Amino acid sequence: MLLTAESMKAPVNKIISFSNVDGPGNRTSIFFQGCPFKCWYCHNPETIHRCNNCGACLETCPASALSMIDGKVVWDKEKCVDCDTCIHTCKFMASPKIEELEVAEVIERIMPNRPFIRGITVSGGECMLHAEFLKELFREVKKMGLTCLIDSNGSIDFSKHEELMELCDGVMLDVKAYDPVFHEALCAHSNHRTLNNLHYLLSINKLLEVRTVILPNYPEENLQTVTHVSEIILDKCDYKLLKYRPFGVREEALDKMGRIIASDEECKRLREIAISKGAIRTIIV
Numbered sequence: 327m328l329l330t331a332e333s334m335k336a337p338v339n340k341i342i343s344f345s346n347v348d349g350p351g352n353r354t355s356i357f358f359q360g361c362p363f364k365c366w367y368c369h370n371p372e373t374i375h376r377c378n379n380c381g382a383c384l385e386t387c388p389a390s391a392l393s394m395i396d397g398k399v400v401w402d403k404e405k406c407v408d409c410d411t412c413i414h415t416c417k418f419m420a421s422p423k424i425e426e427l428e429v430a431e432v433i434e435r436i437m438p439n440r441p442f443i444r445g446i447t448v449s450g451g452e453c454m455l456h457a458e459f460l461k462e463l464f465r466e467v468k469k470m471g472l473t474c475l476i477d478s479n480g481s482i483d484f485s486k487h488e489e490l491m492e493l494c495d496g497v498m499l500d501v502k503a504y505d506p507v508f509h510e511a512l513c514a515h516s517n518h519r520t521l522n523n524l525h526y527l528l529s530i531n532k533l534l535e536v537r538t539v540i541l542p543n544y545p546e547e548n549l550q551t552v553t554h555v556s557e558i559i560l561d562k563c564d565y566k567l568l569k570y571r572p573f574g575v576r577e578e579a580l581d582k583m584g585r586i587i588a589s590d591e592e593c594k595r596l597r598e599i600a601i602s603k604g605a606i607r608t609i610i611v
């Protein structure tokens with residue numbers, strides 16, 4: 327069946343009405359469910375998979391907000407008290423609190439925020455898994471006079487979505503590692519497409535910022551990534567070095583990633599290297 331703009335739906339994990347950390351200005355952030363990466367340090371692993379309806383979280387809900395209907399988990403938003411017990415119970419990196427929304431329904435949620443925001447940011451999970459939905463969403467958001475940003479890990483080929491790129495005001499791209507072997511170990515996925523997207527987005531002048539998480543246990547890998555990314559982006563976009571923080575990282579990943587925050591000294595050293603390579607718009611976050 328051909329999906330029309332009206333009938334097209336996408337799985338939404340959550341909508342934050344006002345965010346000042348998802349791009350410039352005050353923004354409404356929309357987080358989509360599902361991600362091809364499984365990064366060790368993911369802070370919201372419940373966005374990675376779609377629920378497989380195993381039912382394990384149902385009994386743990388203190389508010390009886392979850393039920394099984396025709397083999398599918400149904401979430402009652404009105405009863406939910408947002409304790410996240412279900413998310414902590416789930417061993418499958420999923421959440422039962424997903425809403426399948428149409429573009430019009432997302433617009434309805436954005437509308438009350440309109441006087442107070444500069445635009446929207448779509449994130450995840452990996453929002454580009456829903457590129458066709460984003461295209462229709464951006465079309466409507468543009469009519470409201472708002473800007474549209476994409477926050478992505480670059481796992482989906484941006485060059486195949488020209489119309490979306492025309493509607494999009496900028497992309498914030500994660501480059502988690504430059505070395506392909508390390509990236510594969512870190513994210514359970516190749517970085518080939520992410521690096522291609524880095525060059526493509528620069529070529530069409532849509533790259534707003536690049537982000538790399540600085541990992542305390544991997545100084546050589548940090549250096550390699552920061553050096554190569556800096557040489558590619560130069561002064562054409564912001565480069566954010568995000569300090570690794572262990573909070574919210576799943577227990578089995580903490581052994582690999584460590585339980586300490588990346589040091590100020592290491593981040594400052596890498597920032598100086600980035601600037602010396604030409605990425606003069608590098609900041610530590």
Ligand code: SF4
Nearest residue numbers: 377378381383416422
């Ligand atoms: S959210 Fe997780 S635990 Fe709950 S039904 Fe889905 S897969 Fe099972």
Ligand code: SF4
Nearest residue numbers: 387406407409410412
């Ligand atoms: S967050 Fe999950 S466990 Fe907590 S009330 Fe809502 S559905 Fe139930």
